[in-house]
Amino acid sequence: MTTAFGRGLEALRQGLAAGQPAFGPVTRFDVARRRVDRAATLPGDPHLIDEITDAVTQAIGRAGLGAEAAARTPLLFARHGDQAPPRLTLPEHHAQAQHTSGTEIAERCGLRDATRTYTNACVAASTAIADAAALIAAGREERVVVAAGYFVDADAYALFDAGRALAADGHLRSFSQDRKGLLLGDGLGAVVLESAEAAADRGATPIAALLGWGRAGDAFHVCQPHPEGLGMAAAIEAALGRARLAPDDIDYINAHGTGTPLNDSAETAAIRRAFGEAARKVPVSSTKSLHGHTLEASGVVEFAVSVLTLQEGTVPVNAGYLGPDPACELNLVVDAPQRVAPQAVLSLNAAFGGANTALVLGAVAA
Structure with missing residues (x-):
């Protein structure tokens, strides 16, 4: 994993434990003409494909996959849509087509292929994880590598700023009163998903179990969620059903929580609709308030956060909280x-377009 806290899972672990947001002035590109000048970024201008290649290589190594096993394993890759084509010649565009980036990473890392590239906004990585799980559950693959990445770029920053979606006060205050909007953040990561049988056959020790997944759309508005959270509630119910768990069995919700007025109230409505009375007690936080909104990488970064929560027994704080909003009545983890x-x-x-995903992760015996 890589976030603005630094490269490596330990950097993310320490950042979550400290509970201090990683936002700072944007220096990667000129923001002098922008309303907002803050994001959660690494120093310099890192190269996405190189960094993803390194993350995939590390994930393969940590999973203990040899060259033969890796050569049988596909890659599902989620990335930010390329904003450059209007400024490129046609030959340059073909040479840099985003769907070829997954193939390049797979070849570099010794994986079998990269048959899918996901660019469906903030559910890209979580959709890839759900697809990987479905492929494994159906017996079509014994394991899949999922990778995703986004580095804060001038084009996306300008679009969010022009749309007045960025928080003018420089804080992402998920589910809080007086929340002003989101802030972008660097993020990327790679994870190996594998059937329990395949892991056992090669003597691998899993670090968590993906128990259930759900996806649903509400098609309410191109850039606004359904105010009653109907799509997200359906995704939650599908994930719980697949996991064969009840709402009372969930010990923490890592929320999408973008810090925008419409998203946070709709997500609250979805959680309350799907959880009923259990919504009053389950701890909730959005770690976007710490590492920023990593767009297409959100699903894999927050997947890692969920695994760390299971391992560490610590629920991350919902940072930047100023006080309760009647539209966001949840059991939020604030202060620490x-x-x-x-x-x-x-x-x-x-994500935009009314897409919603839900992933249920479970602890495994040490």
């Missing part, structure tokens, strides 16, 4: 991280 003994966590993501 909260100690728990989680057995199952739920990670949520939503």
